[in-house]
Amino acid sequence: MEDGVDHLAFERNKAQFDVEDMKIIWAGSRQDFELSDRISRLVASDPAFRKDDRTTLDRKELFKNTLRKAAYAWKRINELRLNEQEAYKLRSFVDQPAFTDLHWGMFVPAIQGQGTDEQQQKWLPLAYRMQIIGCYAQTELGHGSNVQGLETTATFDPKTDEFVIHSPTLTSSKWWPGGLGKISTHAVAYARLIIGGEDHGVHGFIVQLRSLDDHLPLPGITIGDIGMKFGNAAYNTMDNGVLRFDHVRIPRNQMLMRVSQVTREGKYVSSNVPRQLVYGTMVNVRQKIVADASVALSRAVCIATRYSAVRRQFGSHNGGLETQVIDYKTQQARLFPLLASAYAFRFVGGWLKWLYMDVTERLQANDFSTLPEAHACTAGLKSLTTTATADGIEECRKLCGGHGYLCSSGLPELFAVYVPACTYEGDNVVLLLQVARHLMKTVSQLGSGNKPVGTTAYMARVEQLMQYHSDVEKAEDWLKPNVVLEAFEARASRMSVACAQNLSKFANPEEGFQELAADLVDAAVAHCQLIVVSKFIEKLQQDIPGKGVKKQLEVLCSIYALFLLHKHLGDFLSTGCINPKQGSLASEQLRNLYSQVRPNAIALVDAFNYTDHYLGSILGRYDGNVYPKLYEEAWKDPLNDSVVPDGFKEYIQPMLKQQLRNARL
Numbered sequence: 001m002e003d004g005v006d007h008l009a010f011e012r013n014k015a016q017f018d019v020e021d022m023k024i025i026w027a028g029s030r031q032d033f034e035l036s037d038r039i040s041r042l043v044a045s046d047p048a049f050r051k052d053d054r055t056t057l058d059r060k061e062l063f064k065n066t067l068r069k070a071a072y073a074w075k076r077i078n079e080l081r082l083n084e085q086e087a088y089k090l091r092s093f094v095d096q097p098a099f100t101d102l103h104w105g106m107f108v109p110a111i112q113g114q115g116t117d118e119q120q121q122k123w124l125p126l127a128y129r130m131q132i133i134g135c136y137a138q139t140e141l142g143h144g145s146n147v148q149g150l151e152t153t154a155t156f157d158p159k160t161d162e163f164v165i166h167s168p169t170l171t172s173s174k175w176w177p178g179g180l181g182k183i184s185t186h187a188v189a190y191a192r193l194i195i196g197g198e199d200h201g202v203h204g205f206i207v208q209l210r211s212l213d214d215h216l217p218l219p220g221i222t223i224g225d226i227g228m229k230f231g232n233a234a235y236n237t238m239d240n241g242v243l244r245f246d247h248v249r250i251p252r253n254q255m256l257m258r259v260s261q262v263t264r265e266g267k268y269v270s271s272n273v274p275r276q277l278v279y280g281t282m283v284n285v286r287q288k289i290v291a292d293a294s295v296a297l298s299r300a301v302c303i304a305t306r307y308s309a310v311r312r313q314f315g316s317h318n319g320g321l322e323t324q325v326i327d328y329k330t331q332q333a334r335l336f337p338l339l340a341s342a343y344a345f346r347f348v349g350g351w352l353k354w355l356y357m358d359v360t361e362r363l364q365a366n367d368f369s370t371l372p373e374a375h376a377c378t379a380g381l382k383s384l385t386t387t388a389t390a391d392g393i394e395e396c397r398k399l400c401g402g403h404g405y406l407c408s409s410g411l412p413e414l415f416a417v418y419v420p421a422c423t424y425e426g427d428n429v430v431l432l433l434q435v436a437r438h439l440m441k442t443v444s445q446l447g448s449g450n451k452p453v454g455t456t457a458y459m460a461r462v463e464q465l466m467q468y469h470s471d472v473e474k475a476e477d478w479l480k481p482n483v484v485l486e487a488f489e490a491r492a493s494r495m496s497v498a499c500a501q502n503l504s505k506f507a508n509p510e511e512g513f514q515e516l517a518a519d520l521v522d523a524a525v526a527h528c529q530l531i532v533v534s535k536f537i538e539k540l541q542q543d544i545p546g547k548g549v550k551k552q553l554e555v556l557c558s559i560y561a562l563f564l565l566h567k568h569l570g571d572f573l574s575t576g577c578i579n580p581k582q583g584s585l586a587s588e589q590l591r592n593l594y595s596q597v598r599p600n601a602i603a604l605v606d607a608f609n610y611t612d613h614y615l616g617s618i619l620g621r622y623d624g625n626v627y628p629k630l631y632e633e634a635w636k637d638p639l640n641d642s643v644v645p646d647g648f649k650e651y652i653q654p655m656l657k658q659q660l661r662n663a664r665l
């Protein structure tokens, strides 16, 4: 079958909405769309940013290739005088993890968020011009999730007005920081502050690691790459590093002192700000990771959807065409919820960005009231969206059958690059337990007149929600936003209240928390899913221009919510929010919704506006010309450079000859 081109054109004609208008909704605004469109084409048309050869490079070549691209990207950013937003986009479309992500994504924000004005004035101009390159060195060989358990010490020496940074044990070696292994000249390193033998807990310090002249490690610094990681190319473009300090001295003014200070006399002074601001960079990055989840998932979904329309299996009558696999209901039931999730994560990511900007403005005005909400939302949504995205990419690979396993499908590399997002910036389970703590605190304060706010505001109606029974009578009732919302609120609040009740049976609350951790995680997931559903519904209440666009989004919103309801039916039934009949009605409605998405599926993924370069997938090509290109690509593999492979004469031929001799005997 070589008519893939016709198939996608035919699919596009079926769309019942204006795809150009949907592109604007996906991008956030016309301006954002034009920016992304312009920069993605700029990258795609520049041969220096080619990436189709990546999987054939060995680690050293791959790393050098990454450095070349990073330097070239920086040159282009300066030549074209790109602003911060444009530069950020350019880096995204280059699509190759690099030390620059940590420099701009964590080192710079750590100084911005935790440095004093004076420290910012000193360090930021150097970092902005990339005259120094920084990383975020927090995790150690023995401690990642438990930040308070870090072992690296920063001991104040009043005689010299310096801190002595030291790695006292093997397990205190810094381990994992991206950019650290081979490139960073500086780090924001996290260490326990020790003054006069007293431990003041973990603080951030700016430490120079390598000489700015010859790039050699400074005295007392042992540094290197931690080795090959999961996948072939994938995240191996990044020099995740190991670092040991042997009594490295830095001036006192290199402790980041916005949250607390150490005076010349060695006095520890806390500003009137919560100590958790030391964790502020993580909150910032978690918020970015949520926005990025929708990008990674939508890429995989775009590939799987286009290929599902091109691929045909079975169902041929009288020699006619076989059935497009996208028409199988099982394919739809696996694919369309992922399409809906990509849109859902896009909107919740936009909302979270707003929440983060809001909390940042408040912090500047010394209003810390929304910090717990910001922490819980960023932690929970980071966990929810990255787990669903990693699983979703793998599902898309399976949806593409055998060809999905080829690197040229783009899916193996996308998965391998993406999957550590479930671990970095906070292990997903550890983060959900943070959400659970927030929920338990909220429930415990319900009777105290402390009204729950923000995303936990629904808990104020806990008495009503505990009495709730869904009144759904027919499948269409599940299309009403309020019906869905109430069911999700009732499920989430009942799960939290049940956990709180069970916790109260323990004399020691911490022991109870450990014992009930699995239930607490489930309650946290229910709460986070409610946030995503409610933010999708809120989005639909806004003015959404464009022919048929709102209708499509309503369908996707219902699919997202009812798919979750179907997946977690046990929760909804066991909490008594719905009955089994209502559960079946939801499944019936879901099938109707899949049929509504079917004619629009290709246009809905076209709305992501990804270039073929960015998708990096033969299966996901815009023109659908899959088979000829797959065939062509196979011959480019280095193994096909020679007809008879290296090693044949050495190993295989003697074996064959031996067999021949034995046969003759």
Ligand SMILES: CCCCCCCCCCCCCCCCCCCCCCCC(=O)SCCNC(=O)CCNC(=O)[C@H](O)C(C)(C)COP(=O)(O)OP(=O)(O)OC[C@H]1O[C@@H](n2cnc3c(N)ncnc32)[C@H](O)[C@@H]1OP(=O)(O)O
Pocket (backbone or CB within 6 Å): 077, 082, 083, 084, 087, 088, 091, 092, 100, 101, 102, 104, 105, 106, 136, 138, 139, 144, 145, 146, 147, 148, 178, 276, 277, 279, 280, 282, 283, 285, 288, 371, 372, 375, 423, 424, 425, 426, 427, 430, 431, 434, 437, 441
């Ligand atoms: C003009 C030219 C410009 C050019 C621009 C060019 C652009 C270039 C491109 C840029 C690209 C940018 C890309 C950006 C994306 C970045 C890429 C990312 C790549 C991956 C990076 C990965 C990095 C890492 O992994 S860093 C390490 C991360 N580590 C963790 O996440 C550790 C997880 N653990 C923890 O966070 C903590 O240990 C925790 C929270 C689990 C427990 O902490 P602790 O023990 O202190 O807390 P508790 O006792 O449980 O709680 C105490 C109290 O504090 C509250 N709390 C906890 N954390 C926070 C927080 N973060 N914020 C606020 N509050 C917090 C908690 O709720 C408790 O509150 P109570 O009220 O007391 O209950």
Ligand SMILES: Cc1cc2nc3c(=O)[nH]c(=O)nc-3n(C[C@H](O)[C@H](O)[C@H](O)COP(=O)(O)OP(=O)(O)OC[C@H]3O[C@@H](n4cnc5c(N)ncnc54)[C@H](O)[C@@H]3O)c2cc1C
Pocket (backbone or CB within 6 Å): 102, 136, 137, 138, 139, 142, 143, 144, 145, 146, 175, 176, 177, 178, 235, 240, 420, 423, 424, 425, 426, 427, 428, 429, 430, 433, 517
């Ligand atoms: C690709 C990549 C890039 C990274 N980049 C950086 C970087 O730039 N800078 C940096 O500082 N760090 C970085 N990290 C480190 C990363 O932040 C940590 O790996 C992460 O925080 C998880 O910590 P851990 O490895 O200690 O996992 P662990 O905490 O050891 O987790 C192991 C298992 O234990 C479970 N677990 C742990 N604690 C609990 C608990 N309290 N209750 C229940 N279960 C628990 C977890 O769920 C998990 O299943 C990176 C990691 C990766 C993979």
